[in-house]
Amino acid sequence: MLKFGQALKIVLGDTKPMKWEWVVLSRAHRRVLAEDIIAQNNIPYTDNSAMDGYAISTKDLKTVPLELKVAGVVSCGKPITKRLRPGEAMAIMTGAPIPEGCDGVVPVEDTELVASGIVRILSKINRGRNVRYSGEDVRKGEVVLERGTSIGPAELGMLASVGRKRVRVFRKPVVAILVTGNEIIEPGERLRPGRVRDINTFSLRGLVERFGGAPLALGIAGDEKAKLLRKMRKGLNSDVMIISGGVSMGRFDFVRAALTSLGYRERFWKVAMKPGMPISFGHIGRMPIFGLPGNPVSSMVSFLEFVRPLMMKLVDRPIDLPEISARLKNPIVKKDNKRHFLRVKLDYSDHKYFASLTGPQGSGILKSMIECDGIAVIPENAKSLKVGDRITVQLVA
Ligand code: AMP
Ligand code: MG
Numbered sequence: 001m002l003k004f005g006q007a008l009k010i011v012l013g014d015t016k017p018m019k020w021e022w023v024v025l026s027r028a029h030r031r032v033l034a035e036d037i038i039a040q041n042n043i044p045y046t047d048n049s050a051m052d053g054y055a056i057s058t059k060d061l062k063t064v065p066l067e068l069k070v071a072g073v074v075s076c077g078k079p080i081t082k083r084l085r086p087g088e089a090m091a092i093m094t095g096a097p098i099p100e101g102c103d104g105v106v107p108v109e110d111t112e113l114v115a116s117g118i119v120r121i122l123s124k125i126n127r128g129r130n131v132r133y134s135g136e137d138v139r140k141g142e143v144v145l146e147r148g149t150s151i152g153p154a155e156l157g158m159l160a161s162v163g164r165k166r167v168r169v170f171r172k173p174v175v176a177i178l179v180t181g182n183e184i185i186e187p188g189e190r191l192r193p194g195r196v197r198d199i200n201t202f203s204l205r206g207l208v209e210r211f212g213g214a215p216l217a218l219g220i221a222g223d224e225k226a227k228l229l230r231k232m233r234k235g236l237n238s239d240v241m242i243i244s245g246g247v248s249m250g251r252f253d254f255v256r257a258a259l260t261s262l263g264y265r266e267r268f269w270k271v272a273m274k275p276g277m278p279i280s281f282g283h284i285g286r287m288p289i290f291g292l293p294g295n296p297v298s299s300m301v302s303f304l305e306f307v308r309p310l311m312m313k314l315v316d317r318p319i320d321l322p323e324i325s326a327r328l329k330n331p332i333v334k335k336d337n338k339r340h341f342l343r344v345k346l347d348y349s350d351h352k353y354f355a356s357l358t359g360p361q362g363s364g365i366l367k368s369m370i371e372c373d374g375i376a377v378i379p380e381n382a383k384s385l386k387v388g389d390r391i392t393v394q395l396v397a
Contacts, residue, residue: 001272003380004305004339010267011281011288011306015313018170018239025159028151031169032212032315037145039162042135047098049074051130054089054111054119055102058127066121067114074099089119098131105130138162148316150212170315175208175307176235177201178218180228180246180255181294186220199296199366200244207303211311213240228258236262239314241287242307245294248278255291256280264289272338272380275363276302295363301341304375304396321394324374326353332378332385340378343368344393355393373397 020034049055056068068089074080074096084090084101092098092105107130110123138144144158151159151169159167179200187197201217208215216238221231223246235241246255247269256266259282266282275298280291290307292299309319326346334340344355355376358368374393378385385391 001270002268004271004273007268007271007279007281008306008309011310012313012319015288015310017316018173018314020168021171022166023169024166025156025164028159028167028169029153029156030212031151031167031172032317033145033147033149033151033155033167034170034316035168036143036147037159037162037164037167039138039140039142039144041163042140043138043161044132044134044136047134048132049092049094049096049098049105049130050132051105051107052094053092053105053107053109053130054121055084055092055098055105056089056121056125057084057086057101058104058125058129060086061104061121061124064121064124067118068121070117070119072099089121091119103127103131148318150317172212172214173239173311173314174216174237175213175311176216176218176238176241177204177208178221178228178231178235178241178243179294180221180223180243182223182252184220184222184245200294200299203296203300203366203369204242204244204303207300207308208311211308212315213311223252223254225254225258225261228254229261232258232262236284236287238287240307240310241284241289242303243289243291244299245292247280247291247293259284259289259291272336273302273305274336274338274340276305276341277338279306281306293363296366297343297369298363300369301343301375304394305341321375321396323392323394324353325390326355326374326376326393328376328385328387328389328391329354329356331387332357334378334382334384337380339380340376340382342376342378343372344374344376345371346373346393353393355391 071088072082072090074090074092076093076095080099104125106121112120114120183196184198185195205215218231218235221228243255246253263284264282269280271279278293279302292302312319343358347354358372374395376391376393
């Protein structure tokens with residue numbers, strides 16, 4: 001059977017990034033930059049004060065206390081043309097430009113006004129003290145944000161700071177989600193024997209949104225080929241299609257057959273992993289299509305391990321989830337040569353991370369995904385593990 005690593009390579013194989021579009025800054029949160037952002041100016045633009053106080057020349061400050069003549073007031077937003085002369089100080093506000101001739105700011109707390117126009121400096125400062133230099137945040141010509149950066153609050157602030165009103169971002173990949181199964185009913189419907197409420201439309205939709213895509217729910221298709229085809233056709237203009245269920249060995253698993261009649265070129269079907277063994281991947285035209293197992297946990301885990309990396313590649317982002325090393329709090333029994341993906345909760349004590357299983361790990365136990373901080377990856381060649389053994393955990397929370 002195909003190893004996980006080989007399968008992932010096939011999935012990522014010939015993925016090209018999405019096209020880009022403009023968005024105004026106020027709509028750019030959580031989008032992904034499709035351009036490098038280059039600063040057109042130094043920021044701060046001019047040297048300015050980090051404190052409310054008195055701008056002085058440190059050459060004058062041989063001994064303290066020292067009385068200086070207040071030669072002016074520098075406030076924010078106004079350029080200052082006056083030059084400081086020996087024996088003078090200028091009152092200055094935080095953020096106001098440093099006048100020529102000054103090379104430090106004494107905070108107002110370290111001064112006393114002795115008479116009108118005369119200030120007493122009580123403590124010495126070094127050259128450059130409380131001065132924010134031009135370009136100390138950003139230098140003109142510097143790449144401040146790279147293509148492929150996800151735009152969070154700080155990035156929004158930086159884009160504003162460098163004067164961008166709109167930015168080029170990758171289009172959101174539209175990910176069609178089709179669930180199958182004659183037993184599947186809408187969440188609003190009453191449970192009857194043999195019926196199962198549709199979980200996957202919702203958990204997969206959440207995952208698509210979490211990783212920057214636009215979900216397109218195609219609904220529940222049942223298990224007849226004609227119905228499957230009708231629903232599948234509605235997703236053919238998407239960027240990615242996910243079909244849950246109907247790809248196993250059951251008598252009514254017609255998904256692959258239906259896909260084939262739409263021109264599906266399957267690249268693989270089964271992967272040596274747990275959960276999630278029956279996974280079909282291929283293309284119709286250029287569109288990647290995933291046939292994921294219907295079990296709710298398997299479909300979420302196989303999304304995280306296959307669909308998410310593909311979505312990252314579509315917007316030029318790093319493919320790997322952040323990983324940490326943790327020590328097991330539960331023993332793990334493993335007898336096969338598959339890669340296992342276990343759901344764990346993490347805690348930190350004694351300078352170490354500890355991972356405990358989120359309860360029973362059956363692929364139908366959705367509770368195992370609740371309060372899951374990460375996915376423990378147990379490699380193919382690992383045997384059973386003991387309490388205290390080290391494992392690698394991908395952070396998903
Ligand atoms: P399948 O992959 O179609 O053989 O389905 C495997 C298991 O997952 C079966 O027990 C299905 O009832 C269940 N299942 C499939 N699709 C869904 C869904 N959308 N929501 C909840 N359970 C599902
Ligand atoms: Mg089914």
